Amino acid sequence: MLRRLTIRDFVIVDRLELEFGPGFGALTGETGAGKSILLDALGLALGARTDSAVVRRGRDKADIAAEFDPPREPAALAAFSAWLAEQELAADDDIVILRRVVDAGGRSRAWINGTPVTLAQLRDAGEWLADIHGQHAHHALLRSDAQRVLLDTHAGATALAAEVAASHREWQRVVALRRSAEQDSAASARERELLSWQLKELDDLAFDAAEWSELNAEHGRLAHAASLMQGADETLAALGEGDYAVCALLSQLEARIATLTEVDAGLADVRELLSSAAIQTDEALHALRRYRERLDLDPQRLGQVEQRIGTVTDVARKYRVAPEDLPALADEWRARNETLAAQADPVRLAEAEAEARRAYDAAAQRLSAARRPAAAALSQEITTAMQTLAMEGGRFEVALVPGEPAAHGLEQVEFRVAANAGQELRSMAKVASGGELSRIGLAIQVMTSRDSATPTLIFDEVDVGIGGRVAEIVGTLLKRLGSDRQVLCVTHLPQVAACADWQWRIAKAERDGETLSDVRPLDAHARIEEIARMLGGVNITATTRQHAAEMLGLG
Incomplete structure (x- = not known):
């Protein structure tokens, strides 16, 4: 769960250090007091996009x-620990x-456990820790893709849905390959x-790369054989010939010295x-004597080596690569040739396409099998919730079309409502009024939040458009949800x-001529005053x- 939130110079907040407790917590206050600023x-911190406007006026960041x-x-x-290890982040x-941190110029930086990270990494980490439902979240439920994701999450089939998407991409890749082969034969x-x-x-x-190295080494020896022989002969004479040869002198x-050592x-x-x-x-x-015995002038071999080097160099120049890269070029051409051969084989392409389609069908049928009972269960749960939200006799259905x-x-996947x-029953996007949509959306969010392993759930004015008995029921639903997260x-x-x-009360306060946000935890007496203010x-x-x-x- 969220333990602590520290805010510095954010919009109308100068400095806040907030300690959060478990269960269901309510953030209340007058309109415009900055209740949503805390959630913003x-x-x-969870990776939302931003700009320099969030920096408090006159501050650097x-x-x-x-x-x-x-x-x-x-x-x-x-899974979260494995993700941290994969990202090489301290756990x-x-x-x-x-x-x-967002500076006045709009540049943003992020850290996880003190290690600098990208915004994408921060967002990924945030998805494990908290889930924010905004006041307009129910509008997203009108989209078919959002409805499908919600159902798959409820069914515990997100991994299977990803497998289906991957299988479909592979199938379409093979189809495109076959069509391309037919068009470009x-x-x-x-x-x-x-x-x-x-x-x-x-x-x-x-030719291979090892030969190129050997050829250049041999060419160097043969081309400089005369100077090598001369140098070897001179060194041999200095080491072992004459009265002043180094070996004899040493x-x-x-x-x-051995004689003198007997004295000292x-x-x-x-x-x-x-x-x-x-x-x-x-x-x-x-x-050096053994080396000199092997060393000899060999103009014929020198010519052979130079001719071989010239041949290899000409071929490399022709294909615009370094001589030592010719073997790799051959491997590349061979792989390309094999690919073209496979693409030109209609039987092989048809078999690959059929196999990819079978893999897709198998994964898609498993996904459909997982969706059907989840759709029926979610339909019943939301229908039951609607009866308590001033929509008696209403029905909700997750249709699989x-x-x-x-x-x-x-x-x-289509959400339908009566x-x-x-x-x-008709598409929710077509028949629900604003108030009805708000209530149905809230029921869906609360019911499906139970499927998530996210330990902290945040609702930002999702109760807009309801009141009276319905509001009390919504409060009861949230309290029940807060019993285990x-x-x-x-x-x-x-x-x-x-x-x-x-409960906390958020209000605006003026300090030193500046309007700032103020947050106060409420005890039992203060809660009575705040609830009374909200009522009267x-x-x-x-x-x-x-x-x-x-x-x-408390009455």
Whole structure:
């Protein structure tokens, strides 16, 4: 759940540090007091889009940090932890901190547990932690795609829906491949002919990258054979020939020092160094003699190597690659040729298309099978809820309308409603009035929120357009929802606020000539005053207070 929200210089908020409790919490206050500003700030921490207008006038930046408990359900916690590990983000078993900073120029930065992240990563993390239902959320339920997503979530079939979409993309890819092959068969044949000729040229060349390295090394030796021989001969003479040859001289010096060491043992280290130098020089002499024996001028071999280098270079230049890249080019051409061959094989293409269609059909039928019972159950739940929301006799149906195979499956999902007894079920988008749509939408949001593993649910004035007994029922629904997760609701209805486990009052206050938002937690007495204000307006009487106390169960 949401533990703490810290807000700095956001719209009309200067500094707020709010501690949140579990259960159902109501945020109330007069119109324009800034109730929704708190939720806007929280939305910013959850990855919502923004601009520089959110920065309080005269300040450099707005800074919002939201502190959450991780998801409680084991499966959700495991999935969230795996996501954090995949993103290489620090994990804490007890806390998740989302932070967002927006500067006066509109530039935004984000962090998760102190690590800088992208806005997309912040938004992904937020989806695990909180779900915000705005006051116009019921309008989104008029869209077919939103209805379908909601049903699939209710059915626990979001992963299956994603599998269907992926299967459909693969099927359409193979279909496009077949059609392209049919349309471009002549061009494909010409390309295959050219590739075959080019591959034969490279195969005849019989060249690999290792050979190129060896050729250049051998060419270097052969081209400089004369200077190598001269240098080797001169070094051999210096090391092993004449009275002043290095090897003989080192041996003499080592013997002389050995004699002196018998007189002064302090020369032992010098003797050891000279002995080592004599041994290494002698080894160098023998190695150089073996090298010189193998070294010889070979103009014929030099010509052969130069001719081979020239041939390889000409082919590489022809195809505009480095000589060492010719083998990779051949592999690329070979793969392309195999692809073209497969595309040119009508039997193989037909088999691939049929297999892709079978995979799609199997996944789509599983999705349809998951949707049917979920649609029936959701239809019954919303119909039952409608009876308590001043829509007695009304009916709700999640219709599965057969359609052409598509990325979303084998059927369209359509929400249908009959607002009154005896009316025919028709598309919700066509028959629901504003008030009816608000009530039905609220029922759908509350019912389907139970399907989510999100630990914090936030409702921003979703009770607009209702009142009286219906408002009390809505409050009861939210309180019931808050029994197993945290529910926050911005409301102007006393019946809804009275059902909350705790309540805050948001008001505007003037400090130093500036209007700022002020948030105060309400105790039992203060809740009576606030509920009375919501009931009676400006003139609050003893009767109004008594009514408020009775609504809160304190009368």
